[in-house]
Amino acid sequence: MNNIQRMVTIALLVSMGLILHFVEGMIPMSFIVPGAKLGLANIVSLMALVLFGFKEGLLVLILRVLLGSFLAGTFMTINFYLSISGGLLSFFAMSLLYFYLKNKFSLIGISVFGSTFHNIGQVIVAYYIINNPGIFYYLPYLVLLAVPTGIGIGLVTYFTRDYLLSSNNRRF
Numbered sequence: 001m002n003n004i005q006r007m008v009t010i011a012l013l014v015s016m017g018l019i020l021h022f023v024e025g026m027i028p029m030s031f032i033v034p035g036a037k038l039g040l041a042n043i044v045s046l047m048a049l050v051l052f053g054f055k056e057g058l059l060v061l062i063l064r065v066l067l068g069s070f071l072a073g074t075f076m077t078i079n080f081y082l083s084i085s086g087g088l089l090s091f092f093a094m095s096l097l098y099f100y101l102k103n104k105f106s107l108i109g110i111s112v113f114g115s116t117f118h119n120i121g122q123v124i125v126a127y128y129i130i131n132n133p134g135i136f137y138y139l140p141y142l143v144l145l146a147v148p149t150g151i152g153i154g155l156v157t158y159f160t161r162d163y164l165l166s167s168n169n170r171r172f
Contacts, residue, residue, distance in 0.1 A: 010048065010056055017044035017064035018071070025072075036142060038149050039115055041068070045091055046111060046157045051164070054095050061091050078129055082122045089121030090114040107161065111154030115146040 020040040027038065041064060049057035065084050069075040094114035097105050105113070119142035127135050 006052070006056075010052070010060060013044045013048050013060050014063045014067065017041040017060065018068055020044065021064065021068045022072075036145050039118065039153055042087075042090065042111075042114065042118070042153050043156050043160070045087070046094060046107070046114065046153065047160060049091070049095060049098060050107070050157065050161050054099070057095070058091060061087050078126075081125055081129065085125040086118040086122040090118035093117040106154070107158040108151055108154030111157060112147055112150030115150030115153065116143055119143055119146050 018041075020043065024038055024040045044064065045057060045061045048060035062084075065080070065087050066075070069077075069080040069083065072079075074080050091114070094110050094117075097110045097113055119139065123135055123139045123142065127133065
C-alpha cells in the first residue's frame with residue numbers, strides 16, 4: 001500500500017470512528033449502568049492496530065477522540081479527559097497483548113482486555129478529578145459490562161479483518 005492509500009485509509013478509519021461515536025451517543029445505555037457505553041468507536045482503533053500497527057493505531061485513536069470532542073463541544077471537559085485516558089490505557093493494553101501475546105489471545109480476548117482497561121483508566125482519572133475513593137465501587141459494574149461489549153467489538157473487528165485480508169479482497 002502506498003502512502004496516499006495508507007493516509008486515505010487512516011482518514012476513513014478516523015471518520016468511521018467519529019460516526020460510530022455519535023451513533024453510540026444516541027443509544028440509551030444509562031438505564032443499565034449510568035455513564036456506560038458500548039465502545040463502538042473502539043472497533044476502528046483495534047482495526048487500525050491490526051491493519052497498520054502501533055503508530056497508526058495510536059494516531060487513529062487520538063484523532064478520533066480529539067475531533068469527536070471538538071465536534072461535540074466537550075474538548076477539555078471531564079468527558080474529554082475520561083475518553084482520552086480510557087482510550088490510551090486501553091490501546092496500550094491491547095497493543096501489548098496483540099504484539100507480544102498474539103498467539104495466546106484472540107482479537108476477542110484482546111478486545112475484552114482493552115474494554116476492561118478502558119474502564120479502569122476512566123475510573124482512575126475520575127478519582128483524580130472528583131477526589132473521592134467511592135468511585136472505585138463503580139468499577140466492578142463497569143467491568144461486568146466490559147466483557148460482553150468487548151466480545152462484541154472483538155467479533156466485529158475479527159470478521160472485518162478477515163474480510164479485508166481475504167484473498168478475494170486483498171487491499172492491505
